[in-house]
Amino acid sequence: MQAQSETAAKDAGIILEKVRELAADFAGERRERQQRRELVQADFDRLRDTGFLLTAVPVDHGGCWESFEQSNRAICEMLRALAHGDSSVSLVASMHPAVLQYTGWLTLPEAPDPYREAWDEQRRWAFQMAKDGRQWGTIMSEPGSGGDTSKTKATARPSGQDGGYLLDGEKHFGSGSGITSYVITVAVPDGEEEADLFFMDMQGVPWDGSTGVKLAAAWDGCGMTATQSHAMTFKDFPVTRSAWPGAIQKRPNAGGGGACMFAAIVVGIVETAIGTARQQLQRKRDSMLAYEQTEWARVEIEGWLIQQAYEGMLRAVEQASTGNRETRLGKAAVAELAESVMLRICKVVGGGSYSRHSPYGFWLEDVRALGFLRPPWGLAFDQIFQGSLDASE
Ligand SMILES: Cc1cc2nc3c(=O)[nH]c(=O)nc-3n(C[C@H](O)[C@H](O)[C@H](O)COP(=O)(O)OP(=O)(O)OC[C@H]3O[C@@H](n4cnc5c(N)ncnc54)[C@H](O)[C@@H]3O)c2cc1C
Structure with missing residues (x-):
């Protein structure tokens, strides 16, 4: 067991090094990348070649996932590194491990009878696809x-094939559309009250409605501009149900991994922005006005707080403490501070930061995504408020 754990850690370390090299290449193309409004397949081929997709495959299935507690930091560090080079690629990449956690395939190795065998088979298949x-x-x-997700209006009715359903509904924010092979969603199964988890094979599927998927709106984000987070309409589109119905309600760390991964991306963007600005400010160091000096000091303070919040989130997961509450607080804190830091940087750097030739305006919009990512602002604050009153009981 000990030997297996060391190998996994080593493998994750090797992947992280390769991801860092890839991100450095991406950073060299920053200006062109920040102008992109579309994803480029070659970036994801290179990311796959680093071994990144194995972060969502358990060690005993040939990957480097050990457990939520042991693997979360390594995955987050890869996403943070990737964001040093390209925000959109990092966000799309994050969905892969986040999704395989969300389904419960990684965190719930065994299902109770009568789902045991089917669950085992579905997990094996999902991990094999990632390995492929x-x-x-x-x-x-x-x-x-x-x-x-409990408010979903999408529906799924049995198709007559084992585990097969037909999906109807409007969905949006499908990050990585066109790049991802398999995509999860939620829908209310026919005759049931609560939403459950489904997944679909999107490989080679046209988006013209001819086979049940229609592009309703192409992604036009102000930030994360090249994530292809398209809106889609589904009509009788074949999907497969989770082999353990209701498993998503049983996950021990619902959402905590996603919160850490999304925060890691924004931490990566912010530290790159601070580093870039610090270098740029050397030139006007002696002519900085009092306001600029004060704002820059605040950038330092808030940048430090962001690092503490991020570290606190990772540690809460590693210590398997009240992970969900702490990761929720951390994500909201990083989201607010990141927006604030980016605004201050733009003011200190000066009017040039408003230009599309400068990276700061892009980063400002990119970090704004964090507050909208699951759980988005309203839901996050609702949960934080409710959790606070529960905690005082
Ligand atoms: C960059 C980015 C990437 C994301 N990637 C993903 C992803 O890969 N997968 C995923 O599942 N989610 C993704 N999300 C979505 C995210 O997880 C949240 O679900 C989403 O941001 C919630 O948005 P909202 O709170 O505004 O609510 P929503 O209710 O989803 O509203 C969003 C938009 O819909 C409009 N709207 C509201 N009500 C209606 C209505 N009744 N009819 C029509 N339009 C309406 C609103 O005006 C608003 O513009 C992403 C979000 C961002 C910002």
Whole structure:
């Protein structure tokens, strides 16, 4: 067991090094990348070649995932590194491990009878797909749901094939559309009350409605501009149900991994922005006005707080403490501070930061994504408020 754990840690360390090298290449193309509005397959081929997709495959299935407690930091560090080079690629990449955690396939190794065998088989298959280089993604969000998957209006009715259903509904924010091979979603199964988890094979599927998927709106984000987080309409589209119905309610760390991964991306963006600005400010160091000096001092303070919040989130997961509450608090804190830091940097750097030739305006919009990512602002604050009163009982 000990030997297996060391190998996994070593493998994750090797992947991290390769991801860092890839991110450095991406950083060299920053100006062109920040102008992109589309994903480039070659980036994801290179990411796959680093071994990144194995972060969502358990050690005993040939990957480097050990457990939520042991593997979360390594995955987050890879995403943080990737964000030093390209925000959109990092966000799309994060969905792969986040999704395989969300389904419960990584964190719930055994299902109770009568789902045991089918669950085992489905997990094996999902991990094999990741090992074969197939990237996973998610299109759970629905207009009007406010990020709350229990409010889904999408429906799924049995197709007559084993585990097969036909999906109807409007979905949006499908990051990585066109790059991801398999995508998860939520829908209310026919005759049931609660939403459950489904996944679909999107490989080679046209988006013209001819086979049940229609591009409703191409992604036009102000930030994370090249994530292809498209909106799609599904009509009788074949999907497969989770082999353990209701497993998503049973996950021990619902959402904590996603919160850490999304925060890690923004931490990566912020530290790159601070580093870039610090270098740029050397030139006007002696002519900085009092306001600029004060704002820059605040950048330092808030940048430090962001690092503490991020570290606190990772440690809460590692110590298997009240992980969900702490990761929720940390994500909200990083989201607020990151927006604040980026605004201050823009003011100190000066009017040039408002130009599309400068990286800061792009980073400012990119970090704004964190507050909207699951759980989005309203839902996050609701949960924090409720959790606070529960904690005082
Ligand atoms: C960059 C980025 C990437 C994301 N990637 C993913 C992803 O890969 N997968 C995923 O599942 N989610 C993804 N999300 C979505 C995220 O997880 C939240 O679900 C989403 O941001 C919630 O948005 P909201 O709170 O505004 O609520 P929503 O209710 O989802 O509203 C979002 C938008 O829909 C409009 N709207 C509201 N009500 C209606 C209605 N009744 N009819 C029509 N339109 C309406 C709103 O005006 C608003 O513009 C991503 C978000 C961002 C910002």
